[in-house]
Amino acid sequence: MAENAVRADTSTRTVERALDLLGVVCDGGAVSLTDAAREAGLSASTALRLLRTMETSGFVRKDDDGYRAGMRIVQLGALALSHESLVPLAAEAMKRLVAETGESAYLNVPASGGPNAGHGIYIAVQEGTHSVRHTSWVGRSIELRGTAAGQVLRGETPAAGYVVVSNGVEPDVTAVAAPVLVGGQIVAALSVVAPSYRVSDDEAHRIGALLAAEASTILSDRPAA
Amino acid sequence: MAENAVRADTSTRTVERALDLLGVVCDGGAVSLTDAAREAGLSASTALRLLRTMETSGFVRKDDDGYRAGMRIVQLGALALSHESLVPLAAEAMKRLVAETGESAYLNVPASGGPNAGHGIYIAVQEGTHSVRHTSWVGRSIELRGTAAGQVLRGETPAAGYVVVSNGVEPDVTAVAAPVLVGGQIVAALSVVAPSYRVSDDEAHRIGALLAAEASTILSDRPAA
DNA sequence: ATTTGTATTTCACTTATTGAAACTTGCTTT
DNA sequence: AAAGCAAGTTTCAATAAGTGAAATACAAAT
Structure with missing residues (x-):
């Protein structure tokens, strides 16, 4: 994840990171904070904060097994499919x-x-x-x-x-x-x-x-x- | 959008804004930068930067009519439905x-x-x-x-x-x-x-x-x- | 009780983000 | 042709938002 080296200055690093993390979470069933952080190349505390943000807005949900895709991504995915x-x-x-x-x-x-x-x-x-x-x-x-x-x-x-x-x-x-x-x-x-x-x-x-x-x-x- | 007043300090404002904006884009067919910015309560330059970020990562795509849902949201939505x-x-x-x-x-x-x-x-x-x-x-x-x-x-x-x-x-x-x-x-x-x-x-x-x-x-x- | 690993909190630091303003572009009207 | 208008794009000073290392909490295993 050498995105810092190639990132254009027209982009927003924080959002890139969050979207990468969202991809990691959606890629399988449940993922733990530690695994999600590692796969996204972030520190645990950064990943936690981003996951919490996405949880609040419904893109991600947390249960006993870890983080999963949330209803919001389902809604937007289905909506996009209809367009x-x-x-x-x-x-x-x-x-x-x-x-x-x-x-x-x-x-x-x-x-x-x-x-x-x-x-x-x-x-x-x-x-x-x-x-x-x-x-x-x-x-x-x-x-x-x-x-x-x-x-x-x-x-x-x-x-x-x-x-x-x-x-x-x-x-x-x-x-x-x-x-x-x-x-x-x-x-x-x-x-x-x-x-x-x-x-x-x-x-x-x-x-x-x-x-x-x-x-x-x-x-x-x-x-x- | 009084999110500043109620936002917990465990959240990330930039990501919230981007995800709101993503919802606006996915809500219909094509949306212009100006309309998307207004609906998300952002300045045009902020909205442009966030949209570009999401375009680079495939969540949003731009054509002559404006911004639309991108392939990535469809893929992740499909993955979310499958898991x-x-x-x-x-x-x-x-x-x-x-x-x-x-x-x-x-x-x-x-x-x-x-x-x-x-x-x-x-x-x-x-x-x-x-x-x-x-x-x-x-x-x-x-x-x-x-x-x-x-x-x-x-x-x-x-x-x-x-x-x-x-x-x-x-x-x-x-x-x-x-x-x-x-x-x-x-x-x-x-x-x-x-x-x-x-x-x-x-x-x-x-x-x-x-x-x-x-x-x-x-x-x-x-x-x- | 100790060890280990995961999750969570803290906080000093800096840089990433912001938006007002300027500029560009394209279209319409005079 | 020039002026007007709206949308899109770029610039940059300022600051607060984001960061991650370290400390702490928690849970499970030994």
Whole structure:
């Protein structure tokens, strides 16, 4: 943590430290003061003061086992999720998918507008290198039935971690999708769609494995292996 | 913002300010520097410095329209939901509710600081056995007016310990909700939602009593009686 | 009772933070 | 084109906010 050496003078050291510490606390279950201080590179008394500040404002909570993420971070995280923040988060993963498969990648979320919506929405697209489609998909609906992304959004992902649909709603098209999960809950579907003539069974499963791996990185700290 | 008058000397003013400002930014879509500074009660130059700090560490991002929630808050929020915090704690209670009622169970938190927020956020769903819907609601908004969960989040729970709303915002739907409390503070609403044709008055009250009992176990050490 | 490790408090010191003022930028109006 | 206005950005003197080493408290193990 040699942040002092590289810190621009337009920043605020105290806040940086607090936010680092917040990351440490959110990274696992309970963490002790001593461990949190060590991981953040702070003295115990400094870490205690910062943790107490974040506890007062609800970002952190303390129980018998140590410090944990508090309700405030949950609220702000969920709030951020409801404001299109998933799109920039997924951008790198989608670019990698396009680079790896040559096909177009899509991000879908469930539609709002009541519990009978029955469809999803495209919120992001990365066109593949082979793509002959240049129409914009963002904002459009997707059926939950007969589509790979739809199955994912319906919670019907098999244990393999992805869904393959060949010649479903759209003839001559193979779609592969994997869920983006938060706390075990499905918040989005990441998918790759290609003409069936270009995708063998083996290729579909290779893409599926890629998708599952990329989807699992979108809301975590760790990059794809 | 008379925080100077009441601030304990165990806290850190700079961090408090930054976290307040983070809440302001996460509360909506894009916010300008001037508006963010005013809402947080800071000078423009102080707010700019704090926002830059949070931008550098990824908690906030800036685009042409202003400042928005950054990837880091989404990641930490997702991590917080995944670890031993409210969602996993509520999962067992929600599963029991689904098993007992056959209907879908939901967990909502206030969107931001308390009953004037105007809406809440879904952070967990357990689908009922009768459910024809399989869409995810994490991150979605819920109106506080005309909904059972909304009334609970607004602090309007009657002495019975639960709220029943039939044919409210949503026609032909009955919703029952109870508060999850920490130290007397409402941190979440636990609810069950079903089509009204399936839920008599008596059944709604039975579900309400179940909900109140389950909600009371979520953040306590004691199992349901 | 002693030892060890974690958590908490204390306080002298200094530097990190602050915000008013000046400046820059961009847009609108005259 | 010039003037006006608002938002954004930079500057810098002043001070109080933040720091961490040391002391203290606490709890568990021996």
